[in-house]
Amino acid sequence: MDLSPHLPSSGRALVVAAAVVDDLRTPTRLLAARRTGPSVLAGGWELPGGKVELDETPLEALHRELREELGVVVEVGPPVDGPLPGRSWLLGERYEMLVWLAVVVEGEPAAIEDHDEVRWLGAGHLFDVAWLPADLPIVERLEARFGAS
Ligand code: CDP
DSSP states (O other), X not given: OOSOTTSOTTSOEEEEXXXXXXXXXXXXXXXXXXXXXXXXXXXXXXXXXXXXXXXXXXXXXXXXXXXXXXXXXXXXXXXXXXSSTTSOEEETTTEEEEEEEEEEEESOOOOOSSEEEEEEEEGGGTTSSOBOTTTHHHHHHHHTTOOOO
């Protein structure tokens, strides 16, 4: 029995993240979250998310991570396709990441777990925070979708 149908064939572990925006069709704000650890990543800003566990699908993991880390329920929109097979994004040697647009449908994003600050960035301010290196090309890809703030 295949216990890990969602793992990439590359052997890297799968991470999921959300580009949480104010509107799926015409976003004007993007949510950034500042990591508290591990020390090499602490202080860096990321699209919130985390590792997919063996017993869940990537989208189940995405909903779980956003609930645990930010205290929100989201509606998931279209994927933000990356360059790897399977449309994921490379995160160093050990991980690759699937990303979707999402909007909050319940709750107010807060730094509950793994982060010490969350911040909404307007269209002209998407690069005002120090994104983790792996997240930077994803935000660059997202920029084209943004309207005026
Ligand atoms: O929360 P969990 O422990 O499941 O996973 P994580 O530590 O948030 O994510 C696993 C790895 O993915 C981290 O070590 C980060 O290097 C990377 N990551 C990233 O680069 N950018 C993100 N937006 C999310 C995770």
